[in-house]
Structures are given as C-alpha cells and as structure tokens.
Amino acid sequence: METDIAAATALQPHESAFTEAPEPPRPVPILANDAAALAAARTLAREFAESAAARDLNRILPVAEVERFTASGLWAITVPREYGGTGVTAATVAQVTAIIAAADGSLGQIPQNHFYALEVLRNGGTEAQKRALYRRVLAGERFGNALAEIGRRDHVRRTRLVRDPAGWHVEGRKYYCTGSLFAHRIPTMANALEDGREVAYLVFIPRDAPGVTLVDDWDGFGQRVTGSGSVLFDRVRVEPDWVVPFQASLDRPTAIGPFAQILHAGIDLGIGRGAFDATLPFVRERARPWIDANVERASEDPLTLHALGDVRVRLAAADALVERAGRFVDAAQDAPDADSVAAASVAVAEARAASHRAGLLAANKLLELGGTSATDRAEALDRYWRNVRTHTLHDPVRWKYHWIGAYHLSGRRPPRHGAL
Known part of the structure; x- marks a missing residue:
C-alpha cells in the first residue's frame, strides 16, 4: 500500500504542476431570492457566450470568467438563509446551471462540485464547521473537488x-x-x-x-x-x-445524491438549449435546403421544421422534468427518509434521462440541419456535441432507465449514492 501511495502522489515524467493561483477571495453580494439568482445568471450568460467559442477552440482556461461568476454572488446561492445565504431551491440551482451551460458548457459545470460539497456539509458537518465554511463561501471562496x-x-x-x-x-x-x-x-x-x-x-x-x-x-x-x-x-x-x-450521509437517507444529479441534468439541458439557439439562426441564414424539398430556403424545408419541432419538444419536456424533480429534491432535503429520498432519486433520474437525450439530440441536429458548412472549424459549432457527449458520460443513462422501471414496477428503491 505504501508503494502504491508513493507512486500515486508523484508527478509522472510527462506531467508538470499547475502553479497559477486564483485571486484572493473577496466578499460576494447576497442575492435576494431565486428570481434574483436567475436574473444574475442570465446577465452573466450573455457575457460568457460572446467568447465561449474562442475559449473552446484555443483551450483558454476561463480564469477571469470564473472570477466574475463568483463576484456575481451565484456561488453562494445554496448557503442556507440561516447562515447568511440566499438558500435557493434545487430547481433554481439547476436552472442557473442550465442558463450558464447554454452559454458555455464548461462554465456551467465548474461550480457543480462546489454546490455538491456544500450539500455534504449541510448534511454531515458540525455546527462549527457549517458556520466556518459557509462564512468562507460568503467571503468569496470557491471549492473545487x-x-x-x-x-x-x-x-x-x-x-x-x-x-x-x-x-x-x-x-x-x-x-x-x-x-x-x-x-x-x-x-x-x-x-x-x-x-x-x-x-x-x-x-x-x-x-x-x-x-x-x-x-x-x-x-x-x-x-x-x-x-x-x-x-x-x-x-x-x-x-x-x-x-x-x-459515511453517515451514505448510511442514512439524505438528498445528497439527487441534489448532485439534478445539477448534472441542468448541464445537459443547458448545452442542449445552447445548441438549439445556435441552430435557429444558422438554418435561417446559412443552411441550404435539400433539392427534393423544392423550396428556396432551408427554413421552409418541411423535414427541417419537423426536426426542429422535435428538438424543441424534447428540450421543453426535459426542462419541465427538471423543475418537477427540483420539488422532490426540496422535499427530501426538508424531510429526508427512505421514501422521500427514493422518490427524489427517481424523479431526478427521469430528468437526467430526458436531459441526456434532449441535449444530444439538439447538438446532433445543429450539425445535421446546418449541413457541411456547420462543420467549419472557425464556427466551433461542434463544441455543443463534444461538450454534451463528454458530460453525458458522467454516469450511464441506461441505469437511470433501469431504476426508474424498477421503482415504478415493483417499488424497489434505488441505491443511495451520488450517481442517482
């Protein structure tokens, strides 16, 4: 074991340490309520979207963007009100995540484990630990994982x-x-x-x-x-x-798992929204209709319209399921027991399955309906597919369907861990 540890903690010949430190933390504003959090996210998303393609193309780490993200107060929205935070609902955290992910999938994912760590703290920390670590978040500290x-x-x-x-x-x-x-x-x-x-x-x-x-x-x-x-x-x-x-938060029912998973649903949903939003102007302005359609513009192609309608319906369904799942997570956080946590886990699994499929479909259809010109590297439209395909590999959607079916058919509760 000691040999294994020594090997694991040593830099390999091809590796080098990352030494760029973040800016020192600064106190963040406390957003008034859920509506204020969503509004702040929309404002930031418009800014982040302008340079998202360049960051992806050139692999530019979003150091300045993360600082602005933190300074907005959005990283403190899950700090409970009794500790000085906003204390937003689970659905709001997922929607904030989706709004940012629509603009830049990477930025949408970066705070996910910060929020996860705060949920672990809420469930397992001592009163002194909660006061100290929540205070650090309100002072502008970011948690990684x-x-x-x-x-x-x-x-x-x-x-x-x-x-x-x-x-x-x-x-x-x-x-x-x-x-x-x-x-x-x-x-x-x-x-x-x-x-x-x-x-x-x-x-x-x-x-x-x-x-x-x-x-x-x-x-x-x-x-x-x-x-x-x-x-x-x-x-x-x-x-x-x-x-x-x-360990105690694994041994007893808590909402840690479904809370973590609803944020993953928000990431997939957001990237799908971003892909759909990018598809519409491309089809209007750049794409060519297929010759068999006998129309002048791609926006008049009946099969294109059908495909766009299908994507929109699936994204709307995933959005509704995320909102619904958020209510189950809130209920499980307020009164955690075997039944409420199982119900939340399954509701979030349903949202995850829907957002997974909708996100991938939206990214695929962006390229399919855009045609060959949509593969121009300078457009960077492939980033939506690469981002959602990569993120949806976080855990297998086939197991979501398994536990959804088992729960509704025979009442079997899914296991309690971070993957459901």
Missing part, C-alpha cells in the same frame, strides 16, 4: 485519511477534479479504516497546503476548460475541523 479516482476497474477509494501521533494527513491521487484549478479549497474524498471498516470523509483542503499538487492534464475532447485535471496529495497535513463526516 477531488472525488474520483482512475487506474483500476473497481470503485474502491484508495486516497487515505491517516491519523497518527504526528497529526492527521491525506495521501493519494484524484482525477476528474473539475473546478480545482480555480478553487481556493479542494474538498477531497478520503477513507479511514475504523474498527475494521472503511469510513468516508470529505476533507476541505486549502489548495496551497504543503504537499498539494495540481496537474492540468484533462485532455477530453469536450468540456475542455473545466479545469478537470488531477490533484496529488503527498502526506498533506490536515486540521480536524476540515474533516466532514460523509
């Missing part, structure tokens, strides 16, 4: 939280750490062995803690500027008040 691991076929977590006479420390390696390049703290999932049992914790580690190394090695063909690289932890000293219990 170090949750996932790769390199093995199983799902066993190998990053360790070790307690010894010298203190507490974390060691291991994480991948797909979306947002961590822009973060002030990196909530890290680590296991400790307690009474012969693996117990999970989420450790809120400062990015500048000694032994933390960030690597900008995300090389996916989509979501290219999410900052989803690796984070290495080489015997990183941690303070006990950074360590939030997570």
Whole structure:
C-alpha cells in the first residue's frame, strides 16, 4: 500500500504542476431570492457566450470568467438563509446551471462540485464547521473537488485519511477534479479504516497546503476548460475541523445524491438549449435546403421544421422534468427518509434521462440541419456535441432507465449514492 501511495502522489515524467493561483477571495453580494439568482445568471450568460467559442477552440482556461461568476454572488446561492445565504431551491440551482451551460458548457459545470460539497456539509458537518465554511463561501471562496479516482476497474477509494501521533494527513491521487484549478479549497474524498471498516470523509483542503499538487492534464475532447485535471496529495497535513463526516450521509437517507444529479441534468439541458439557439439562426441564414424539398430556403424545408419541432419538444419536456424533480429534491432535503429520498432519486433520474437525450439530440441536429458548412472549424459549432457527449458520460443513462422501471414496477428503491 505504501508503494502504491508513493507512486500515486508523484508527478509522472510527462506531467508538470499547475502553479497559477486564483485571486484572493473577496466578499460576494447576497442575492435576494431565486428570481434574483436567475436574473444574475442570465446577465452573466450573455457575457460568457460572446467568447465561449474562442475559449473552446484555443483551450483558454476561463480564469477571469470564473472570477466574475463568483463576484456575481451565484456561488453562494445554496448557503442556507440561516447562515447568511440566499438558500435557493434545487430547481433554481439547476436552472442557473442550465442558463450558464447554454452559454458555455464548461462554465456551467465548474461550480457543480462546489454546490455538491456544500450539500455534504449541510448534511454531515458540525455546527462549527457549517458556520466556518459557509462564512468562507460568503467571503468569496470557491471549492473545487477531488472525488474520483482512475487506474483500476473497481470503485474502491484508495486516497487515505491517516491519523497518527504526528497529526492527521491525506495521501493519494484524484482525477476528474473539475473546478480545482480555480478553487481556493479542494474538498477531497478520503477513507479511514475504523474498527475494521472503511469510513468516508470529505476533507476541505486549502489548495496551497504543503504537499498539494495540481496537474492540468484533462485532455477530453469536450468540456475542455473545466479545469478537470488531477490533484496529488503527498502526506498533506490536515486540521480536524476540515474533516466532514460523509459515511453517515451514505448510511442514512439524505438528498445528497439527487441534489448532485439534478445539477448534472441542468448541464445537459443547458448545452442542449445552447445548441438549439445556435441552430435557429444558422438554418435561417446559412443552411441550404435539400433539392427534393423544392423550396428556396432551408427554413421552409418541411423535414427541417419537423426536426426542429422535435428538438424543441424534447428540450421543453426535459426542462419541465427538471423543475418537477427540483420539488422532490426540496422535499427530501426538508424531510429526508427512505421514501422521500427514493422518490427524489427517481424523479431526478427521469430528468437526467430526458436531459441526456434532449441535449444530444439538439447538438446532433445543429450539425445535421446546418449541413457541411456547420462543420467549419472557425464556427466551433461542434463544441455543443463534444461538450454534451463528454458530460453525458458522467454516469450511464441506461441505469437511470433501469431504476426508474424498477421503482415504478415493483417499488424497489434505488441505491443511495451520488450517481442517482
């Protein structure tokens, strides 16, 4: 085990550390309510859309955009009102995510795990931890994530939280750490062995803690500027008040899983909306009708109109399912039990299945209806398909349908974890 840890926490010959630090945090405005959060998101989305294609084409990390995103107050909208935040509904967080993702899929995804970490904190943190970490968010801190691991076929977590006479420390390696390049703290999932049992914790580690190394090695063909690289932890000293219990939030019913998943639905829905919005002017102004249609403009082609109608209906259905799922998540957050959490998980799975299909369809039809000219690299219209295809691989939609069917047919509750 020690040999494995040493290998995991060492930079490989082809890797180099990412050393650009974010700007120091500054206090953020507290948005008045859900409507104010949605309005702020729409304003930012218009700005972000102007340079989204250039960022994707040239893989320009959105450092300035993330700073403006934070300064808007939108990263603090899930801080509960009793701790000084806006305390918006789950549907509003998903819609804020969708609005930003329509403009830039990467920017829509970057705060997803920030919100996830705050939900873990809400469920598992002590009162002192909540006060301290919520205060940091209101002061402008961003949280990234170090949750996932790769390199093995199983799902066993190998990053360790070790307690010894010298203190507490974390060691291991994480991948797909979306947002961590822009973060002030990196909530890290680590296991400790307690009474012969693996117990999970989420450790809120400062990015500048000694032994933390960030690597900008995300090389996916989509979501290219999410900052989803690796984070290495080489015997990183941690303070006990950074360590939030997570195992208990898995062992009892909580809304952590469906809350995380509704944000993923928002990302897919938003990218699909962006693709549809890009399709309309392209068909009006650039696309040519097929010769068999016997019309002068592509916008008069009956099969094109049918395809556009189909995309619009599927996006509208996904939108409605996200709104509906948000009500189930809110109910499960307010009164978590086996039934309310299962109902929320299934409602969100339905929204995820719909947003997955609608997002992919919208991105496909943008290229299909736009024709060959839509593949011009300078247009960067392929980014919608690359982004939604990459993000929809987060977890398999086939298992959404499985648990939806099992729940409605026989009342089987889905498992409680972050993938439902």
